[in-house]
Amino acid sequence: MKQRQCKQQSGAVGDIGGILDEAKRRQEDERIVLESVYGEDFLDAAQNAWKVWQPLDVILHLKPIESASTASGKIYVSLDLHVKCPKTYPLSETPFLALENVKGISLKDVDKLKQILDNKASSLKGSEVILELCQIVQEFLYERNKPPEGSFFDGMLQQHAAVEHERRKQRVRSEQRDREDIVTFQKMHEEKLLWRKAEESEPTTPVDDSSCKIFSCIDGIQKRLTKSTNDFRRRPNINPFCHEWSAVDCVTVIQEIFQE
Helix, strand or coil: CHHHHHHHHHHHHHHHHHHHHHHHHHHHHHHHHHHHHHHHHEEECCCCHHHCCCCCEEEEEECCCHHHCCCCCCCCCEEEEEEECCCCCCCCCCCEEEEEEEECCCHHHHHHHHHHHHHHHHHCCCCCCHHHHHHHHHHHHHHCCCCCCCCHHHHHHHHHHHHHHHHHHHHHHHHHHHHHHHHHHHHHHHHHHHHHHHHHCCCCCCCCHHHCEEEECCCCCEEEEEECCCCCCCCCCCCCCCCEEEEEECCCCCEEEEEC
16 A cells, blocks of 8 residues: 555656656747847846756846837837746746836736736646737837827927027027128228228319318318319218218318218
């Protein structure tokens, strides 16, 4: 009787050992596949101290599926899928699932996604499910990959656009003022040269004293002048009621420009 019980216990231990070996092999194969597919977005969280095997414990950083990414190429949603497997996964148990570091989706959507994943894992009990669960998450994220309405991000974009628009307007006004200042300076310089040339030039013919007349200037000074015989109009009329002419001072014999 005791011999029969020993044989039964020995057979049970052997069966358990075989199940664990099979589960370990399949978990290792699945880990290799996940790391190959997700690369830097795959993290092995198992603590394998002293080379002692531990069940699969991985974290996968997931974003919307690339094949159906938005036209702008911007990513507004993402999350980490934390999968922790029991020793007998995938043969007889399902993995523990957690959604971490969620960005861009509501708590309601997080609960909905968690329920979808748990149901899928239960329906595929006995098979490797992690890769398929990752694909479900990525499709779920793609459907919700939209910028939040009235978000801080949108506000920053609008504020930046307004600042750039105002900056362009100021630059245009500044350039316009610079051009106007240059034109004004050039006109002042030309007028100054004309006055200087008129004051320093000497008459080509001697001053006829009989042609000299006394003129009263606006500052109260009286001058004896003789009008030039040539038509001196080198500047456009400043005012239709103002006439500009040149004359020679009979005392200094210097040609000057006058207005009346």
